[in-house]
Amino acid sequence: MDGQGVPDVVVIGAGVVGAACAYYLSRAGLTVTVLDRGGVSGGTTGAGEGNILVSDKPPGPELQIALRSNELWRALGRQLEGIELEVKGGLVVTESQEQQEALRAFASGQAGVTATEVTDVRDYEPHLAPDLAGGMFYPQDMQVQPMLAAAQLLRASGATVRLGVTVTSIEPGRVVTDAGVIAAGAIVNAAGVWAGQLGDVPVLPRRGFILVTSRQPELVRHKVYAASYVAAVESDAADLQTSPVIEGTKAGSILIGSSRERVGFDAAMSLPVLRLLAAGAVRLFPVLKQVRLIRAYKGFRPYTLDHLPIIGADPRVPGLYHACGHEGAGVGLAPITGKLIADQITGSPTDVDLSPFRPERFHVQL
Amino acid sequence: MRYDVVVIGAGPAGLAAATTAARFGRSVALLDAATRPGGQFWRHRAADTGAGHRDWATFAALRDQLSGVDYRPGSRVWFVEPGFTVHLEGGERFAGARLVLATGAYDRSFPFPGWDLPGVVTAGAAQALLKGQGVPIGKRVVVAGSGPFLLPVAAGLARAGVRVPAVIEAASPLGYLRGVPPLGKVAEAAAYLAQLARHRIPYRTRRVVSAAHGDGRVTAVTVSGPGGQRVIECDALAIGYGFTPQVELAIAAGCETRLDGDGSLVVQVEDGQSTSVPGVYAAGEVTGVGGAELSLVEGRLAGLAATGQPLPLALLRRRSALRRFAAVLARVHRTPPWAGRCDEQTVLCRCEGVTVDAVNRSVRQLGVVDGRGAKLMTRVGMGWCQGRVCGAAACQLVAAGAGREVSRDDLLAFGTRPIAQPVTLAELAE
Numbered sequence: 044m045d046g047q048g049v050p051d052v053v054v055i056g057a058g059v060v061g062a063a064c065a066y067y068l069s070r071a072g073l074t075v076t077v078l079d080r081g082g083v084s085g086g087t088t089g090a091g092e093g094n095i096l097v098s099d100k101p102p103g104p105e106l107q108i109a110l111r112s113n114e115l116w117r118a119l120g121r122q123l124e125g126i127e128l129e130v131k132g133g134l135v136v137t138e139s140q141e142q143q144e145a146l147r148a149f150a151s152g153q154a155g156v157t158a159t160e161v162t163d164v165r166d167y168e169p170h171l172a173p174d175l176a177g178g179m180f181y182p183q184d185m186q187v188q189p190m191l192a193a194a195q196l197l198r199a200s201g202a203t204v205r206l207g208v209t210v211t212s213i214e215p216g217r218v219v220t221d222a223g224v225i226a227a228g229a230i231v232n233a234a235g236v237w238a239g240q241l242g243d244v245p246v247l248p249r250r251g252f253i254l255v256t257s258r259q260p261e262l263v264r265h266k267v268y269a270a271s272y273v274a275a276v277e278s279d280a281a282d283l284q285t286s287p288v289i290e291g292t293k294a295g296s297i298l299i300g301s302s303r304e305r306v307g308f309d310a311a312m313s314l315p316v317l318r319l320l321a322a323g324a325v326r327l328f329p330v331l332k333q334v335r336l337i338r339a340y341k342g343f344r345p346y347t348l349d350h351l352p353i354i355g356a357d358p359r360v361p362g363l364y365h366a367c368g369h370e371g372a373g374v375g376l377a378p379i380t381g382k383l384i385a386d387q388i389t390g391s392p393t394d395v396d397l398s399p400f401r402p403e404r405f406h407v408q409l
Numbered sequence: 410m411r412y413d414v415v416v417i418g419a420g421p422a423g424l425a426a427a428t429t430a431a432r433f434g435r436s437v438a439l440l441d442a443a444t445r446p447g448g449q450f451w452r453h454r455a456a457d458t459g460a461g462h463r464d465w466a467t468f469a470a471l472r473d474q475l476s477g478v479d480y481r482p483g484s485r486v487w488f489v490e491p492g493f494t495v496h497l498e499g500g501e502r503f504a505g506a507r508l509v510l511a512t513g514a515y516d517r518s519f520p521f522p523g524w525d526l527p528g529v530v531t532a533g534a535a536q537a538l539l540k541g542q543g544v545p546i547g548k549r550v551v552v553a554g555s556g557p558f559l560l561p562v563a564a565g566l567a568r569a570g571v572r573v574p575a576v577i578e579a580a581s582p583l584g585y586l587r588g589v590p591p592l593g594k595v596a597e598a599a600a601y602l603a604q605l606a607r608h609r610i611p612y613r614t615r616r617v618v619s620a621a622h623g624d625g626r627v628t629a630v631t632v633s634g635p636g637g638q639r640v641i642e643c644d645a646l647a648i649g650y651g652f653t654p655q656v657e658l659a660i661a662a663g664c665e666t667r668l669d670g671d672g673s674l675v676v677q678v679e680d681g682q683s684t685s686v687p688g689v690y691a692a693g694e695v696t697g698v699g700g701a702e703l704s705l706v707e708g709r710l711a712g713l714a715a716t717g718q719p720l721p722l723a724l725l726r727r728r729s730a731l732r733r734f735a736a737v738l739a740r741v742h743r744t745p746p747w748a749g750r751c752d753e754q755t756v757l758c759r760c761e762g763v764t765v766d767a768v769n770r771s772v773r774q775l776g777v778v779d780g781r782g783a784k785l786m787t788r789v790g791m792g793w794c795q796g797r798v799c800g801a802a803a804c805q806l807v808a809a810g811a812g813r814e815v816s817r818d819d820l821l822a823f824g825t826r827p828i829a830q831p832v833t834l835a836e837l838a839e
Contacts, residue, residue, distance in 0.1 A: 332838075
């Protein structure tokens with residue numbers, strides 16, 4: 044623990060990405076102070092499902108780091124206690140032969156991803172609707188309890204964690220907060236959906252709702268989602284998109300997503316969206332019809348225009364590094380993000396091509 | 410169907426609001442979860458003649474006026490949409506140009522070892538069973554907690570032939586005299602105390618039930634106080650530390666809330682019971698626990714305001730006086746902080762099996778700084794009851810751990826329930 048003196052690194056944000064940065068920076072031998080205006084996991088981390096997915100990533104730079112992150116999560120699952128990491132696999136289901144063919148083609152392009160074509164999805168999920176066309180099983184997909192994962196990463200990091208401290212501006216070598224100025228060798232902007240405002244990078248909110256059912260006996264074993272989900276994730280449309288995503292949790296409740304809307308920080312519950320989510324869930328799992336919804340919550344995914352995270356040094360502000368813009372993949376990509384940031388700050392070599400994630404890719408030269 | 414005014418809750422406040430609005434020629438829907446009107450205060454049986462009820466004549470008059478109101482018993486509201494559309498379990502919808510929220514309050518509980526034993530019930534549940542079904546919860550019942558409500562509960566049980574070994578009050582209500590209460594209210598309390606004396610029921614102050622004992626059912630309770638501990642045998646315990654206003658529909662509608670003197674989260678209202686959301690009014694306990702008489706006054710004001718009538722000065726003054734008295738009561742019955750004296754192994758959240766210790770550890774080790782954080786890290790308040798039972802206690806623990814008072818945000822984390830009642834996915838999907 045660093046109580047006094049100037050920390051090597053100040054990490055802004057105690058969500059799962061900030062926590063992973065603190066973890067890998069500390070392991071690299073640096074002293075770290077983590078700041079958050081709220082508590083641990085109070086932002087998007089606390090509003091997610093804890094997905095660690097490779098199945099939904101098309102071939103490209105995000106898939107490459109997702110595969111690396113998947114390995115890191117497996118190691119963390121062995122090292123950290125109480126994060127509820129479940130290596131349960133994901134099942135993507137299709138509703139027509141055309142969809143099945145498209146999914147097959149999609150999966151064949153996902154280098155490094157293990158995918159098994161499934162003809163009877165009920166072999167994997169007995170309660171799925173009988174009229175589904177087929178699917179693809181992805182054994183690498185996992186789930187973690189994201190709030191606990193962030194908390195345990197922070198604990199294991201030994202970083203100084205200062206909660207309830209709001210950063211108002213970032214300057215070279217220091218951050219200005221409502222609790223005074225904090226000097227730092229380097230600064231990591233992991234402020235999630237607020238990272239854009241704070242660090243002048245184009246990160247915007249994309250709202251999503253999740254339904255939570257009462258506790259059930261095991262009805263849903265894997266993460267199950269419709270093939271249309273990938274299209275929704277990759278979409279650039281501002282208007283509402285929904286695509287069914289259903290999974291059980293260790294606590295017994297079933298989580299139902301997913302919706303995507305670009306409506307700023309509008310926190311209002313939208314009944315039409317909740318209805319669409321419920322309809323999608325019962326279409327895939329008719330057994331859920333009589334299951335009761337007890338809760339619904341919303342969150343804001345921090346998205347960027349090209350749907351890729353922003354990871355790396357900001358050429359405009361010496362010592363500032365961004366680790367943000369992960370949209371709905373922040374939990375999955377947290378460890379690799381933390382690792383890459385630590386490598387960059389310590390000057391360690393990395394074999395990951397960081398150019399697709401560099402902050403300046405959005406800059407318009409005038 | 411579309412109405413001028415939709416009122417939710419048919420207790421004193423909702424009845425007064427609905428009948429007042431109807432008197433001015435407005436179309437009014439009155440939605441209530443119970444099978445009969447009257448709320449908790451006038452909970453009664455089908456053939457009840459009013460014996461043992463307070464102000465029954467007032468209730469009878471309000472009930473007679475329901476002929477001008479579309480009164481819908483058995484209505485369970487699960488969602489309120491802007492504009493306003495009220496969704497009931499079963500699929501029915503009621504649209505209203507104005508919305509009056511008179512959703513009342515329920516018992517506030519603080520856990521202690523044995524609080525989950527059969528035979529341990531809230532004071533409100535004991536009262537509801539007695540008034541609603543004529544069934545006392547036991548033959549030998551200890552009544553405990555804090556607040557003036559313990560008195561009618563004990564008196565009612567005694568009248569029904571139940572032996573009440575003691576009423577255990579955490580506060581020191583001699584403090585009543587320090588305020589400036591309206592005389593009628595003091596007389597009411599004095600009458601109840603006289604009833605207790607007649608039945609030889611001791612009223613023990615500055616004491617709490619610190620544990621309930623029994624194998625499969627409560628057979629005794631431990632009472633702790635300045636003179637040490639004492640075990641009292643009983644076959645039931647009715648316990649309540651005041652009330653928690655039912656604010657979730659108001660929060661879902663977007664209404665501003667505030668912390669009240671008794672530590673509860675309540676709806677912020679102005680003159681005429683208007684909330685921060687235009688067209689939404691709140692009346693009764695949901696704006697601050699203050700008793701049936703205050704609820705009636707607020708209900709009338711809401712009914713007048715929702716129909717654009719002037720607000721009589723006398724009514725506004727009466728409300729102020731009753732609110733002042735409620736504030737005195739809140740101060741007097743401010744119970745000693747539970748967080749400092751609770752048992753670490755006690756299950757705090759019964760739905761999710763979360764102990765006091767788990768919440769304390771989340772504050773010490775997992776970076777929990779507020780009510781929401783405790784929910785995220787421990788699942789406290791995330792189960793079937795959505796924190797209705799454990800929310801107040803959980804907030805106290807977190808605040809004590811963080812070295813501060815319970816905040817509005819802590820309570821909001823538990824009081825925010827956009828889905829107000831569990832609803833099947835089939836119904837939602839419709």
